[in-house]
Amino acid sequence: MDSIQDTNRPCQIELQNVRKVYPVTGGEVVALDNISLKIHKGDIFGIIGLSGAGKSTLIRCVNRLDTPTEGKILFCGKNVPEMNKQQLNLMRRKMSMIFQQFNLLMQQTVAKNIAYPMEIAGVPKERIRKRVAELLEIVGLSDKAKAYPSQLSGGQKQRVAIARALASDPEVLLCDEATSALDPMTTQSILRLLQQINRELGITIVVITHEMAVIRQICTHVAILDGGVIAEEGSVDEVFTHTKSAAGKRLFGIVTPENREELAEAPALRIVFDGEQLSEPIIAELILHLGQPVSILSADVHTLNGAQYGQMLITRPENRDVCDKAFAYLKGRGLTVEEVRQA
Amino acid sequence: MSWNTLMAMLAEETCNTLFMTIPSTLIAYLLGLPLGVLLVITRKDGIMPLPTLNRVLGIVVNLLRSVPFIILMVMLFPVTRAIMGRGTGTASVIVPLTISAFPYVARMVESSLLEVDSGVVEAAQSMGSSTLQIVRKVLIPEAMPSLVNGFAICITTILAYTAMAGTAGGDGLGKVAITYGLNKRQYDVMYAASIVLVLLVQLFQVGGTTLSHVIDHRRRK
Structure with a gap:
């Protein structure tokens, strides 16, 4: 269902027949089955589903926090599941991730947290200092550089996580239920920030969520995941105006x-x-x-x-x-x- | 025994006790810290899963920990002699103390590192960190308050072990307490030496707890 505008833009991430099976006692559970998706450069691509639909497993396979059982995940022409450790680490610097629980270093200051991706990549100290200041500016927390995460609100913590995710100049930002632990007002401001990052920095964003409001507010494309398979996929307007799947009708x-x-x-x-x-x-x-x-x-x-x-x-x-x-x-x-x- | 003689003796033996305790603890950490890290990262769900190595290390640690210190000390006489030149004496006791303590240290380190939120480790992985970077920049710094607490527990345990060093020709407050209390029936000297031991334990424990609290940034201040 690619519209003309889709095919003009280069493909950023492509999933081909991805399958993920977990062994359990007395058999196996199919978490993902035959998932094929194309995410284009500049998209804000939403993947929505109820809990247990497999959406977290899917996004974790993309940066290989989880390994698919079968199928290909192509990023910059390389197959993610086949990358060696070194290739994997370089790939992960181009594909950042933010999490529902923020996952900040609790014993380090905000500035140190944001510096982390640059420190591990061996960026010179002086450049790190400058870049941290810029990133704090982008997420609107310039006055919190020396604060510790425990002194921040949930929304502020997610802003720090976003700044940290941007520190390695990624091409893609993966958001795993990034607003699910936040109140509605804070959710709005984080979504606006994500949209601003997409527009101003041209970063492709993949959003995992169970809230249709998140999809409606910022996503350009959506895939509806139901029971480990894609029930429906396309541009958000298209899927909303011509909802076909049962899962889609429930979610809308x-x-x-x-x-x-x-x-x-x-x-x-x-x-x-x-x-x-x-x-x-x-x-x-x-x-x-x-x-x-x-x-x-x-x-x-x-x-x-x-x-x-x-x-x-x-x-x-x-x-x-x-x-x-x-x-x-x-x-x-x-x-x-x-x-x-x-x- | 005059007050001055007693004080002079206690001061000297306190130094002997610390001379056994502090180097033993430090060397035990030199061995136990990397071992504790290995026990954590090689777990099945760790950042460098090596389940067979993990099981072997676990068994070795348990074996070493199950030998009572006083027996281990005797068993290690040949090793101690080879390293220190003689099997007995204050300095020589550092060898069995270290060997007895490092598996204990490894378990303390392991339990501290396991307290680190797995989400934070996962975030570090998602940013492209190497295993060594996660250990040095995430696991250890994030576990530091707990590691400091563990250090206080380890050093006080090793301090208690030094009391048994008297049986292998080592000096120290433990030996004073045993010699004067058990052999010479001079209970006042025994109590005096014991009080100094208690004070030392308190000092290490309170110091450790306070430091752990001060460096912990998890609570709002």
């Missing part, structure tokens, strides 16, 4: 635990609006057009990459002709319409 709140039973009895119509159509009285006009009422089952408005999107579920008219008429009318208004059944 189209099919919820509350409306599951209703949908089993009678299918509904899902209408997706973009920003311009949001202010128009579409439903009122639809009712006038059909000459019969429809009820609204649910409605909400989301922000996708800064643009407003709305989605609404309405009852599907029982009469087939009326239903077709509704479809034709809504499509004529430039809206995306689809029938939703119980997933």
